[in-house]
Amino acid sequence: MILLRRGSRRIKELVPLSALPSTPTPEHVDRAELDRLVAVQRAAFRLEGPPTAQTRRDRIDRLVLAVLDAADELTTALTEDFGRRPAALSKAGEVLGLVPESQVLREGLEEWMKPVPVDGPVPAFVQQQPLGVVGVVTAWNLPVGLAVRPALDALAAGNRVIIKFTDVHVRTGEIFARAVARYLGEDEVAVVCGDLKTAQEFSHLPLNHILFTGSPQVGRSVAAAAAANLVPVTLELGGKNPAVVARDADLDLAARRIAGSRMSNGGQVCLCPDYVFVPRQHVDGFTDRLRTALAGLFPTYTDHPAAVSLVDDRNFDRVLDLIQDAEKHGARRITAVAEEPSREDRLIPPALLLDVPEEAEISREEIFGPVLVIHPYDDPAEPVAYIADRPAPLAAYWYGEDGDDFRHFLRHTTSGGVTRNDGLLHASLSNAPFGGIGGSGHGAYGGRTGFDTFTHRRTVAAQTGPHGVTEGLVGTPALAPETTAGLDQAIAAAAMEIRTRLGL
16 A cells, blocks of 8 residues: 655555445355255254353354454455445454453353243243344444344354345455354354345245344335244334434533544444434534534545445435435535545535425435434423434434433433433443334344343243142033132222222
8 A cells, every 4th residue: 555645644545446346246145045054053953952151152252253363354345345444443343342242241141041930839930042043134334243243142042143244245245254154164153145135035034033234124124024934033223313412511522422423434323323403502603513523533535544435326326315405405514524525435525414404305314424414402302302203213312411301301202222422332332232112123132132132031830739720710610609709709809909009
């Protein structure tokens, strides 16, 4: 890589996307091969039975090591597949972040595996039983991390895993598949690359659980396909994530952190804030602070080595169309960097939009790009009502103190998670549930929650008394007058107890 001197800084010469090798086309993996993998894993699962704690830890370690050993190859491939993406982002978000999550699983799984006694009139316990063969369908924005994290949870719960890697990043998928195959057999963890049709067929497999990460539109299709086989599905979707700058917020801190959160992975993270509510009297000052913060991160954009390309031409056009549509509806556009979008490199300089009406498409569609909408408010109840009236987002952010306004916000809004005075923080906690609700998905994974998601809890009870459950209620004994009288007395007593509690 040639180094050029620009002012007092040395920067890497940027290679335009047109100079990179052409994007390879994903190959189709037919249904017969997918069925074969399911059969291989199911046979291995039945033969082994629930794996021991040590076997589960061993598989977790081998999967993490596969990614760590291939970190440089995966990072290079991700840069080529995206077009431009800094290595630090890939290594932090896709590789190193797996280590603390795996440690939580390794340390906790033996305790989580234990039967749980059930208090009651007979001896009973709840058995923690692996589901069997779990499918993980990963997204293109953080493809390695979003494949491995739920797979680790599934392994901790004692399952076999088939990962359907995104068809958008062919180079990365090939390297990831080879890396996993070096450390795990296909009867333990298998990686399927393949094209869009492969992904569609994958959703129709008779798996024991599917975890999908992606858009709400595709999530609906996955859930519908899985329903035909009665396969339970965990959906990790997106949404229009709000941020609220409270009246007591530190405006400088809020501007810096919202700017960083919005620009993470070029704005292509399902947790990025899409819009921010600001007290009306602070809108101008906060907008200036945001613009300064963005310019501090990216003094230039289309030639900046840390700028992340939008993933493909379709998404580049989609984000640009959202901006232009908002402007047609009267929105004001403020750019932090005075540059035009680069179609060649699929880069759109960070933009702030004010006075955006509800009629604009950007008010409904998740942005997934370097754009942030700013709304003013006069009363803290306004942003709460706005958020509550819309589909529940995956994340919500509050900048300000932990006071009455924040508590009102927590009580009257719904989201997958909440972070106060930062962005993305709640999703980084290794032993806390990560998941959506409503339009942003259902179900969750991460730490103990992930173990539970991929575990069947089976109740086991033993009768030790002299009478069976059905005695007196089946056949001739059920017709006895004393049986009916006893039941009527019990019903009356229960009703009286409830009336007493209600003061009736």
